[in-house]
Amino acid sequence: MGCIVEPMHFADALTERIARTSPVCVGLDPQLGKLPADLPKDCDGVKVFCMGIIDAVSDVASCVKPQLAYFEILGWEGMKVFWEVCAYAKGKDLVVIADGKRNDIGSTCEAYADAYLYEGSPVDALTVSPYLGSDGITPFIQRCTENEKGIYIIVKTSNKSSGELQDLPVGDEVVHEHLAQLVESWGMHHIGPKTNLSCVGAVVGATYPEELKYLRTLMPHIPFLIPGYGAQGGTAEDTKWGFLPDGTGAIVNASRSIIYASEGKDWKEAAGKAAEGMAKELTKILEND
Amino acid sequence: MGCIVEPMHFADALTERIARTSPVCVGLDPQLGKLPADLPKDCDGVKVFCMGIIDAVSDVASCVKPQLAYFEILGWEGMKVFWEVCAYAKGKDLVVIADGKRNDIGSTCEAYADAYLYEGSPVDALTVSPYLGSDGITPFIQRCTENEKGIYIIVKTSNKSSGELQDLPVGDEVVHEHLAQLVESWGMHHIGPKTNLSCVGAVVGATYPEELKYLRTLMPHIPFLIPGYGAQGGTAEDTKWGFLPDGTGAIVNASRSIIYASEGKDWKEAAGKAAEGMAKELTKILEND
Secondary structure: OOOOOOOOOHHHHHHHHHHHOOOEEEEEOOOHHHOOOOOOOOHHHHHHHHHHHHHHHOOOOOEEEEEOHHHHOOHHHHHHHHHHHHHHHHHOOOEEEEEEEEOOOHHHHHHHHHHHOOOOOOOOEEEEOOOOOHHHOHHHHHHHHHHOOEEEEEEEOOOHHHHHHHOOEEOOEEHHHHHHHHHHHHHOOOEOOOOOOEOEEEEEOOOOHHHHHHHHHHOOOOOEEEOOEHHHOEOHHHHHHHOOOOOOOEEEEEOHHHHOOOOOOOHHHHHHHHHHHHHHHHHHHHHHO | OOOOOOOOOHHHHHHHHHHHOOOEEEEEOOOHHHOOOOOOOOHHHHHHHHHHHHHHHOOOOOEEEEEHHHHHOOHHHHHHHHHHHHHHHHHOOOEEEEEEEEOOOHHHHHHHHHHHOOOOOOOOEEEEOOOOOHHHOHHHHHHHHHHOOEEEEEEEOOOHHHHHHHOOEEOOEEHHHHHHHHHHHHHOOOEOOOOOOEOEEEEEOOOOHHHHHHHHHHOOOOOEEEOOEHHHOEOHHHHHHHOOOOOOOEEEEEOHHHHOOOOOOOHHHHHHHHHHHHHHHHHHHHHHO
């Protein structure tokens, strides 16, 4: 007997998955030079590595975030692995966020949307860059609403030089605060019926907790993807400002601190333990609130 | 007897190619629904189409700009075609600019740089988005200097909503003017010995000629890639402000008005004629100055 699963709004499905697991998002950044010693340093090695990490974290993480750059660097063969890895993660009930920071306008933007957010795609959401304005966002949102997918718009990133453009003063605010209000306006009309959260998300780094706190107030309907935890220096405490008062509305990404938790033969177990440890830390922080 | 060609600085090689042909850059945006009737609507059709366009324009255009979105939409098989098309264009002595608007930070940015701008890559330059600041630019510049490649940073785009972020007022200037000065500062130390132009370029749309004129003064060492000509409404007259006084320093992109010049069986000839017509228009404008 078949089972027909009704497609669910991205934010609702994500929130349900988080409730069953944790807000942990595991970044899949498979660098050839960092693969475990027992794996070949090629596409096959990347595939085995990513699938091994997925197996190790799928009980405790809500999402995986494959980083497209590490697949593109392997040529078209790498892109084949990217799609195989996404399908594998999807089969393990993980929410799959393709980190591509794609951006363009008009029909080109539609092509990117169709490339990743088509009906039935193993990719649930795509990260996108905002510099081109709403012409570069609207076509993505259209596909999100049609196919129950999501996007995460880069608002305030975790890197040191993020302020060079993102923190420029614009009147009484700064560029990323202005963008945050645009993101809220783009997203607020595409809310999940269960969660009051949009299919339009925002990337806001954990390394700037004050900004994170303020941006949460500017974007009450926007799910956050918070990078910068772990290797980049952000703590669980730093990330808590990105969550809503009820503890929903955000996922926290860690890549290197989980996937490269051990260089030895125990790399899978170590990744699973690292994800579990992170999940416990986040749960503790959210419960204390 | 073999012939060893010394690698040449990106801007010098580009300028030399323009001198032998024209500042015309042909955008390869192969949409399945728009392919000529005699071609299959699949990867094979895209390959034949792009190669046919390349054959038709290679005597008159200096560059082709394959748009990655239209290859990514075809899955990994499309990426295979992308690389084949780039290699084919390179073999015809065209300068190949991959339009991917890639952007990320640190080792991920390095991965994008290595994916497209590796030594011996058929891709000569890559478009990149600037929202992450210098952390997202420096790794690209490093590969450019090592491998004689180029990047074009999105500064002021040709679309209607480009002003939403790019024109926000920052003190006495606007965001894209501030960025332009950053781009000049990033690029001015990586100048070609023959041209005084950098391997760091800028994308500045033809549809805002006043801005184009002012941005030329802010970025004297930066080669411009000027989109928006043709179907988007920019004229040859509009683009002239992007050139330096000696008529160098810019390429002008047209996509739809060239590659879809005819829907009939004469699509190759029509594309060749459209590119030739555009080259003549640009030459006339530059000679009149």
